[in-house]
Amino acid sequence: MSALALHPAAQDLLFREARTANAFTAEPVTEEQVQAIYDLVKYAPTAYNQSPLRIVLVRSDEARERLVPHMAEGNRPKTAAAPLVAVLAADNEFHEELPALLPHFPQAKDRIFADRPVREESALLNATLQAAYFILGVRAAGLAAGPMTGFDFPGVQKEFLDGDHTPLMVVNIGRPGANAWFPRSPRLAYDQVVTTV
Amino acid sequence: MSALALHPAAQDLLFREARTANAFTAEPVTEEQVQAIYDLVKYAPTAYNQSPLRIVLVRSDEARERLVPHMAEGNRPKTAAAPLVAVLAADNEFHEELPALLPHFPQAKDRIFADRPVREESALLNATLQAAYFILGVRAAGLAAGPMTGFDFPGVQKEFLDGDHTPLMVVNIGRPGANAWFPRSPRLAYDQVVTTV
Numbered sequence: 001m002s003a004l005a006l007h008p009a010a011q012d013l014l015f016r017e018a019r020t021a022n023a024f025t026a027e028p029v030t031e032e033q034v035q036a037i038y039d040l041v042k043y044a045p046t047a048y049n050q051s052p053l054r055i056v057l058v059r060s061d062e063a064r065e066r067l068v069p070h071m072a073e074g075n076r077p078k079t080a081a082a083p084l085v086a087v088l089a090a091d092n093e094f095h096e097e098l099p100a101l102l103p104h105f106p107q108a109k110d111r112i113f114a115d116r117p118v119r120e121e122s123a124l125l126n127a128t129l130q131a132a133y134f135i136l137g138v139r140a141a142g143l144a145a146g147p148m149t150g151f152d153f154p155g156v157q158k159e160f161l162d163g164d165h166t167p168l169m170v171v172n173i174g175r176p177g178a179n180a181w182f183p184r185s186p187r188l189a190y191d192q193v194v195t196t197v
Numbered sequence: 198m199s200a201l202a203l204h205p206a207a208q209d210l211l212f213r214e215a216r217t218a219n220a221f222t223a224e225p226v227t228e229e230q231v232q233a234i235y236d237l238v239k240y241a242p243t244a245y246n247q248s249p250l251r252i253v254l255v256r257s258d259e260a261r262e263r264l265v266p267h268m269a270e271g272n273r274p275k276t277a278a279a280p281l282v283a284v285l286a287a288d289n290e291f292h293e294e295l296p297a298l299l300p301h302f303p304q305a306k307d308r309i310f311a312d313r314p315v316r317e318e319s320a321l322l323n324a325t326l327q328a329a330y331f332i333l334g335v336r337a338a339g340l341a342a343g344p345m346t347g348f349d350f351p352g353v354q355k356e357f358l359d360g361d362h363t364p365l366m367v368v369n370i371g372r373p374g375a376n377a378w379f380p381r382s383p384r385l386a387y388d389q390v391v392t393t394v
Contacts, residue, residue, distance in 0.1 A: 003233035005339030010207035015240045035387055036200035042384040043212045045332065047346055049382045055391045063394040097389070102382055125325055125346070125365075132329030135242065142202030149244055149322070160394065168322075185246045185299055187239040190232055192294070194252045197260040197357065 014139050019181045021144035022078050024174030029084035033141050041137035046130060048108050049101045052094035052123040053130035053168075056087040056160050066159050071170065072150035082146065082172035087156060088134065089165040090127035092120050124166065131168050138173055144180065146172035211336050216378045218341035219275050221371030226281035230338050238334035243327060245305050246298045249291035249320040250327035250365075253284040253357050263356050268367065269347035279343065279369035284353060285331065286362040287324035289317050321363065328365050335370055341377065343369035 004011065012018075034057065046052070058067050064085065071079045079085055095113040099106035113119050131147070138145040148170045156167045201208065209215075231254065243249070255264050261282065268276045276282055292310040296303035310316050328344070335342040345367050353364045 003227070003230045004237060004337050006210060006237075006337035007204060007207055010204055011237055011337070013203060015237050018240075020242045030200070033200045034391065038387050038391060040201060040203075040208055040212050042390075043215075043381075044329070045217045045342075045344060047344075049384075051385050051390075053390065057391060057393040059393050097385060100383060101385070104379060104382070122346075128322055128325040129329040129332075132241070132326040133333070135326075136330070136333060140201050140203035140208070145242075147242060147244075149319075182301060184240075185301070186297060187246075188248050188294060188298070190235050193239075193248075193250065194231065194235060194254060196254040196256050 013142070014136050018139040019144065019176070019184070021146045021172070021174070021176040021180040023177040023180045024078075024082050024144070024172065025177045027083060027175050029143065029173050033143070034084075037134065037137040037141050040140060041130070041133040044130070044133040046126040047122060048098065048105070048112070050094050050098060050122065050126055051101060051130070052091045053127040053134065054089045054091045054165055055134070056089065058085040058087065058160075063160075067156070067170070070152040070155035070159065071148070075148050075150050075170075078146060078172055079148070079170065083174035084172075086171045086173060087160050088127070088131045088168045088171060089161050090123040090168055091165055092116065092123050093164045094123055095119055120166070124168075127168055135171065138171070143173055144176040148172070210339070211333050215336040216341065216373070216381070218343045218369070218371070218373040218377040220374040220377045221275075221279050221341070221369065222374045224280060224372050226340060226370050230340070231281075234331065234334040234338050237337060238327070238330040241327070241330040243323040244319060245295065245302070245309070247291050247295060247319065247323055248298055248327070249288045250324040250331065251286045251288045251362055252331070253286065255282040255284065255357075260357075264353070264367070267349040267352035267356065268345070272345050272347050275343060275369055276345070276367065280371035281369075283368045283370060284357050285324070285328045285365045285368060286358050287320040287365055288362055289313065289320050290361045291320055292316055317363070321365075324365055332368065335368070340370055341373040345369070
């Protein structure tokens with residue numbers, strides 16, 4: 001018997017059969033799909049419920065043309081061709097929303113997150129957790145994600161964000177096309193990763 | 198019709214009904230369960246398949262007694278009482294495994310990750326993604342996770358890790374006990390998080 005409660009079909013959809021896609025079909029990714037993804041993954045945990053992830057959906061041709069030159073050369077063709085591209089970023093001013101997000105401890109805004117360096121570190125960690133939830137959420141929608149950190153961070157920040165937001169990654173989203181991925185690479189064995197004390 | 202392919206029961210198990218637990222039953226978390234969690238979440242993506250997450254399972258009373266004093270005061274009782282506690286860390290020397298992990302581009306070890314600061318930044322980002330996958334993997338096993346960043350990082354590093362490893366978070370794991378959580382806090386609305394260009 002499996003030690004997991006999650007249904008095997010869901011294990012496959014999210015982890016075992018899902019793959020990072022490098023090629024996509026032309027089928028559009030709808031606003032409804034992105035809303036459903038967000039409405040699922042928004043519940044996954046962050047420290048103090050700070051929820052610092054912000055998402056810019058690059059939908060217009062004009063915006064796509066501004067994004068592609070900032071990608072590393074090897075990432076440009078797939079970023080140009082993906083049905084939807086999302087810029088994921090951390091909001092370093094997330095504390096402004098904290099009194100609404102943490103009604104049982106609204107003082108956290110000033111007591112814990114008054115200092116910008118503290119906020120930046122916390123926003124980076126927690127928005128990265130949320131980026132992982134988002135990637136799995138894309139898969140939960142039956143789509144493939146192609147997350148990339150190979151891009152000019154200051155360039156993407158200047159083009160699409162502002163000083164309050166730090167870019168984390170760019171994610172191509174769509175249905176996998178022909179030859180969408182390499183063969184699966186090996187993973188570390190349990191004993192290489194987990195030690196017991 | 199739902200815009201998600203993931204079965205509603207799996208949505209509930211991983212996101213909608215799962216909660217960060219602050220209290221647990223006495224039921225042990227078995228080695229088999231942790232192995233099943235790892236064997237699921239190991240497939241989720243990291244850059245260059247670098248897989249930098251390392252996990253220390255704190256199982257002995259002696260190790261638990263070393264850990265608890267390094268936790269923030271508010272985190273000590275639950276960390277002392279949880280059936281299992283895991284220290285999650287980023288391996289800053291992950292590049293040593295890269296030739297095995299990335300057989301189609303073994304040169305990545307030296308071409309991309311020769312410099313320690315580059316490795317530290319990449320390990321932090323990618324191990325944090327894997328920490329999020331791990332939290333959802335705990336939920337996939339029908340268990341509750343209690344991730345915490347409120348602890349003395351140098352203290353935990355010195356007690357349980359070495360200079361090659363940076364602590365990320367400590368996670369309590371078990372079946373939720375009585376009054377395991379606060380009421381769910383609000384989440385940001387879609388329009389507060391997602392913009393379209």
